[in-house]
Amino acid sequence: MKLVILDRDGTINEDSLEYIKSEAEWKPLPGALEAIARLNHAGWHVVVASNQSGLGRGLFDVAALNAMHAKMHKLLATAGGRIEAIFYCPHAPDQACRCRKPQPGLFEQIGERYGIDLKGVPTVGDTARDLIAGASVGCEPHLVLTGKGEALRGQPLPDNFPPGTRVHENLLAFADHLVRRDSVA
Secondary structure, eight states, X not given: OOEEEEOOBTTTBOOOTTOOOSTTTOOBOTTHHHHHHHHHHTTOEEEEEEEOHHHHTTSSOHHHHHHHHHHHHHHHHHHTOOOOEEEEEOOOGGGOOSSXXXXXXXXXXXXXXXXXXXXXXXXXXXXXXXXXXXXTTTOEEEEXXXXXXXXXXXXXXXXXXOTTOEEESSHHHHHHHHHHHHHHO
């Protein structure tokens, strides 16, 4: 199975220091929906692993989160793409759970759900914690320079990033890279 694991905020959609709290605030990044469609058309199954501490902080409820995801699914369908599953951590940082990235819990859940070892599975995010979580279970780390990743544009990666992290301008550039690499293999 060809599987890709994506972060959500800052990777697929715009991020906000105030959190994305509603369907109206959820806005796709340019090219992100097309990137997911391109991956799907090349045979990749796409899932999301996302910290959603706004739930644990009481900033929004599960109904609001479901509305955001319904909007994402609808816009993706229009673009010809699909996300198969969304795994999210609902806890606030002080709850010390295992599912909040950089802990590997969400990735372990994905591996269990699909019955696969995640070694070599590409994972994409805009922060070190996204990639640390994936790399801890053997995923191949890819950073996008969108969302919080924009602050790293033109700089060497800090030491807290997993070894071998590849850097891409955005999700569409990552998708192009993966589809190209896959067609050569």
